[in-house]
Amino acid sequence: MTTKAKKPTPVEKKLVGLADLVIQAAERSKDPTLQIPIRALSNVSFNERKGMIEMGEKKQARSFFNVGMAKKFMQTMLVADALAELQRAELTTSLREIYYRTKHTIKDSHENTFDTQDESDPIIEDLEVSLAALREELHVRAENAGSIVGPVVFGDDGDRVDCSKLGKGGYSVPSIVEPEYLEIRRCTADFVLLVEKGTQWNRLSEDKFWRRYNCILLTGNGQPPRGVRRLARRLHEEWRLPIYVLVDNDPWGYYIYSVVKQGSINLAFESQRMAIPKAKFIGLSSADPERYGLPRNVGIKLNDKDMARAKELMNYQWFKKPAWQAEIKRMLTSGLKYELDALANKDFQYLTKQYLPRKLRERDWLD
Amino acid sequence: MTTKRESVAVTRLIPAVAQSAPDPAARRKPSSNPVERVTAVEMGARQREISVSEFFTKNRHLLGFDNPRKALLTCVKEAVDNALDACEEAGILPDVTVRLEVVPIDGVTAPATQATRFRLTVTDNGPGIVRQQIPRIFAKLLYGSKFHRLRMSRGQQGIGISAAGMYAQLTTGKPVRIISRTGPRAAAHFFEVQIDTKKNEPLVHESKQIDWDQPQGTQVTLEVEGRYQKGRASVDEWLEQTSIANPHARLIYHTPEGETKEYVRAYHEMPPSPREIKPHPYGIEFGMFLKMLQDTKSHTVAGFLASDFCRISPSLADEMCKAAKVTPAMKPRDLKGSAAETLYRTIQHTKIMAPPTNCLSPIGEKAILSGLYKQIKGEFYTAVTRPPAVYRGNPFVIEAGLAYGRRSDEQNKPEKPIAPKAEGEHEEDDVELARVIRYANRVPLLYQQSACATFKAVLGLSWKNYGVAQSRGALPAGPMVIFVHMASVWVPFTSESKEAIADYDEIHKEITLALRECGRRLGLYLRRRERAASEYRRRNIFELYIEEVVEACNRLKGGKVPKEKLKKQLQHIALSRTGGTKTDEVLGKTGGGPEGLPHSIIVTESGVESEVSVASESGPEQASEASETRAGHRDEAAGGGSPSESKSGGSKHLNRGQSPGKPTAKGSRTGLFGGWTDGKDKADQALSWSAKRAAHARRGTTA
Numbered sequence A: 001m002t003t004k005a006k007k008p009t010p011v012e013k014k015l016v017g018l019a020d021l022v023i024q025a026a027e028r029s030k031d032p033t034l035q036i037p038i039r040a041l042s043n044v045s046f047n048e049r050k051g052m053i054e055m056g057e058k059k060q061a062r063s064f065f066n067v068g069m070a071k072k073f074m075q076t077m078l079v080a081d082a083l084a085e086l087q088r089a090e091l092t093t094s095l096r097e098i099y100y101r102t103k104h105t106i107k108d109s110h111e112n113t114f115d116t117q118d119e120s121d122p123i124i125e126d127l128e129v130s131l132a133a134l135r136e137e138l139h140v141r142a143e144n145a146g147s148i149v150g151p152v153v154f155g156d157d158g159d160r161v162d163c164s165k166l167g168k169g170g171y172s173v174p175s176i177v178e179p180e181y182l183e184i185r186r187c188t189a190d191f192v193l194l195v196e197k198g199t200q201w202n203r204l205s206e207d208k209f210w211r212r213y214n215c216i217l218l219t220g221n222g223q224p225p226r227g228v229r230r231l232a233r234r235l236h237e238e239w240r241l242p243i244y245v246l247v248d249n250d251p252w253g254y255y256i257y258s259v260v261k262q263g264s265i266n267l268a269f270e271s272q273r274m275a276i277p278k279a280k281f282i283g284l285s286s287a288d289p290e291r292y293g294l295p296r297n298v299g300i301k302l303n304d305k306d307m308a309r310a311k312e313l314m315n316y317q318w319f320k321k322p323a324w325q326a327e328i329k330r331m332l333t334s335g336l337k338y339e340l341d342a343l344a345n346k347d348f349q350y351l352t353k354q355y356l357p358r359k360l361r362e363r364d365w366l367d
Numbered sequence B: 001m002t003t004k005r006e007s008v009a010v011t012r013l014i015p016a017v018a019q020s021a022p023d024p025a026a027r028r029k030p031s032s033n034p035v036e037r038v039t040a041v042e043m044g045a046r047q048r049e050i051s052v053s054e055f056f057t058k059n060r061h062l063l064g065f066d067n068p069r070k071a072l073l074t075c076v077k078e079a080v081d082n083a084l085d086a087c088e089e090a091g092i093l094p095d096v097t098v099r100l101e102v103v104p105i106d107g108v109t110a111p112a113t114q115a116t117r118f119r120l121t122v123t124d125n126g127p128g129i130v131r132q133q134i135p136r137i138f139a140k141l142l143y144g145s146k147f148h149r150l151r152m153s154r155g156q157q158g159i160g161i162s163a164a165g166m167y168a169q170l171t172t173g174k175p176v177r178i179i180s181r182t183g184p185r186a187a188a189h190f191f192e193v194q195i196d197t198k199k200n201e202p203l204v205h206e207s208k209q210i211d212w213d214q215p216q217g218t219q220v221t222l223e224v225e226g227r228y229q230k231g232r233a234s235v236d237e238w239l240e241q242t243s244i245a246n247p248h249a250r251l252i253y254h255t256p257e258g259e260t261k262e263y264v265r266a267y268h269e270m271p272p273s274p275r276e277i278k279p280h281p282y283g284i285e286f287g288m289f290l291k292m293l294q295d296t297k298s299h300t301v302a303g304f305l306a307s308d309f310c311r312i313s314p315s316l317a318d319e320m321c322k323a324a325k326v327t328p329a330m331k332p333r334d335l336k337g338s339a340a341e342t343l344y345r346t347i348q349h350t351k352i353m354a355p356p357t358n359c360l361s362p363i364g365e366k367a368i369l370s371g372l373y374k375q376i377k378g379e380f381y382t383a384v385t386r387p388p389a390v391y392r393g394n395p396f397v398i399e400a401g402l403a404y405g406r407r408s409d410e411q412n413k414p415e416k417p418i419a420p421k422a423e424g425e426h427e428e429d430d431v432e433l434a435r436v437i438r439y440a441n442r443v444p445l446l447y448q449q450s451a452c453a454t455f456k457a458v459l460g461l462s463w464k465n466y467g468v469a470q471s472r473g474a475l476p477a478g479p480m481v482i483f484v485h486m487a488s489v490w491v492p493f494t495s496e497s498k499e500a501i502a503d504y505d506e507i508h509k510e511i512t513l514a515l516r517e518c519g520r521r522l523g524l525y526l527r528r529r530e531r532a533a534s535e536y537r538r539r540n541i542f543e544l545y546i547e548e549v550v551e552a553c554n555r556l557k558g559g560k561v562p563k564e565k566l567k568k569q570l571q572h573i574a575l576s577r578t579g580g581t582k583t584d585e586v587l588g589k590t591g592g593g594p595e596g597l598p599h600s601i602i603v604t605e606s607g608v609e610s611e612v613s614v615a616s617e618s619g620p621e622q623a624s625e626a627s628e629t630r631a632g633h634r635d636e637a638a639g640g641g642s643p644s645e646s647k648s649g650g651s652k653h654l655n656r657g658q659s660p661g662k663p664t665a666k667g668s669r670t671g672l673f674g675g676w677t678d679g680k681d682k683a684d685q686a687l688s689w690s691a692k693r694a695a696h697a698r699r700g701t702t703a
């Protein structure tokens, strides 16, 4: 740990505030209690005007002297301590390392402070929401699980990274892409195509789709991690690029799109910095199989979970637009879902040469 | 001991012999294969009297000598049973010493667990045996004082110790050695006897007067082939269980491994002496009835009925004779065949009063508690003595007891050093099943558990009702010892080897009722404990985490937190939020008796709550105290209470470790739940000391 007296960061101050809370409560013989905003559908609302999910005011008390909460309270303090340590040491770390840093056996017992990472991850999210600090500000990074390729130039730790000169592999998107860490020096693209699956991103990159259509290809390999979402948002905001989202045609794909567009329920407070309300859903739409002549036999039967999830989505306020209701209903009526990969049934390069060009030409997307 | 001893006809005792004696050809089913036929003459040539010793050799298993391990146990059992029976009959608190030694073979002494030959010496402080009787008692099968009467005792058939002697003779060729002395002014006699196996008569090898350091009593020494092994159904287990059901006895056991175990006297009253009764007509089988007709001293059938059975008045005898169309004045010896059978049937169908029950001597709830507490480490003890009941004309009493839980010091003692647990690792909880200890007339039954009525009744009870887990058809789970005792003038065993009690409906029902009451009390205790423990757990959780929270706060604040102060403040909040001192009280940390739980002992971290005095030993200085207690109880009994009704007033709470520990008790509680630690023994000594003082104080106030 550093010995030189540094001014504490705002986040560090907030973390130390938790210790003060305990000390003051003890002083007054009160049960130390944290107020933690509830991270659930019941505590989010959809702001029509802004087009994003916002967190409500509902909070949950976490008290130390409550049998059901005592352990979580203790764990919260341990995580807060570890996060403060990161601040002072100016280090970033992963969720997994936080878990290992805070895990030990409690004195005179057989009990561990944490038994699995499943216990420490939600506590970090609890602290994010209750201290209104982004995970990046807490110096906690996610896995680097995204790739980008196209006419854009970054400055990363002083290195110039030209994403049009990185072959078909592209640049691996770091988990923290705040301006202090990643600078966008130049960008000449016309739009961003955010692809759900790495396989399809590879197809497009290999076919140099980005060069032909002057766009940026971005993928998060499934649910896009925070770094990818945040980078898309910066490209959109700072370089005025429209964002098109290309996902599988299934409820999970719809949900990925909605998280990019209006934010997640779990971390709704981050929508401010993550959501891209103007993002468009370019495909795969439930109308596409017919329009593009995909045979029924490349579809997959919806299972019970898919159907339940689809019906749940239809009830989300942000999917209430008639076009979206029709989209989801069509999927349910057909009883089938389609993967992007299914386009290969027609031709290996069907996505690059036929599907996307036509989509863009026809401006066939959903908002 | 004044009861006459006589020889018993073999046929009355051993059905196998009785059946083989009559001409078997007569009963043989006609065989379809003519080649195999044997003439009656040929068979007649082979028919002869079977000597009992021959019978013994062929049927050792019936008498408990099936294998060397069991044989060793049976020898110990026969000798100790006799010692206890004799002491009790003479009104002497038994002091019995058992010594088991390895006999060297060719000058080599094998380790105990590998040895094949043992010398067993059992010494008692009983009434002794008059000189002339000694040879026949120890070297004549079926000779005893207990068969010809219906009286509750351990031995029944006069076959016990002489059979052990016969076994010794057969396996090592060594005679039985006896020392006996009937009082301090009488001489001590030494005998060496063997059995003439043809004639079933004693052969005296040696007979002389000797000096003996004991004023009174008997010592028997046998040299036998055997195997010594600890664990289930071992000599060690049998003695330990004997001490539980006979807390009035002091047992000293010198093991073949050179250890000495002492089972202290925890209860200083003699069991009430059981009275002898005549058989009840319902309990007599037809064959026995015929035999009694032959043997009776009465001159008329009516007189025979009225004098040889209990609960038959002369007028009832007349009535029954008339109903059976038998002349009441007829000679008993002349009543035979169908007429006898009609009378027998009539008797069985006549309503006759149940037999008297004062012939029984149950152990008693208090004594059972003392015995269980003395030998078994637990947190909760209870005992129930049922009122007498009757099966087939035989009165009996069922007693049940429970010892539950682990003593707290054992709980806290970590079995393994605390090792940090890795992801996915959990504390494994192994399922421990209850243990049933079974007794008939105070003698532990170690074999054939699953055939025994007691065991079946334990399985049949829904222990779940009392907060104890139980899988289908299994014993209840948990750290628990279940004690069941049947006291009766005639315990119905499932076989000659007397290992399991037969499952008569009446007996089963009584066992169930006794167990149910024990279970109910255990349920109350467990519920109460659970309530207190959950409060305690809450507090424990907080205490566990306070340290962590304080440390985290301190680090967050850059090491500038007054840690001790913060810890104290938080602990204070924890205490006030978990019932404070009220929880302490329920947990037995501050006092209070075992309310609503009669005849129970509850052991908590800091002491013992009970209605009975527990685990005190009568050393020389306590002798007067002991007799005082006994006298007190005589008075109480005279006050009209049956043994099961008598209760001592009040309950008391003893704080362990408060009084200066004077090490007196050397109780070797081998513990059915695990081993002892040294520190623990000291606490127990302190306990028994304070128990004695408390008992003393109480007597002082009531005097």
Ligand SMILES: Nc1ncnc2c1ncn2[C@@H]1O[C@H](COP(=O)(O)OP(=O)(O)O)[C@@H](O)[C@H]1O
Binding pocket: B005, B078, B082, B083, B086, B124, B126, B127, B128, B129, B137, B143, B144, B145, B146, B147, B154, B155, B156, B157, B158, B159, B160, B161, B162, B163, B218
């Ligand atoms: N240690 C002893 N002290 C006094 N009497 C004894 C002792 N051992 C045996 N006896 C007498 O010898 C008799 C025969 O004993 P045993 O063969 O074991 O048969 P049982 O015990 O069935 O009567 C007993 O009934 C008892 O009267």
Ligand SMILES: [Mg+2]
Binding pocket: B078, B081, B082, B154, B155, B156, B159, B160, B161
């Ligand atoms: Mg005997």
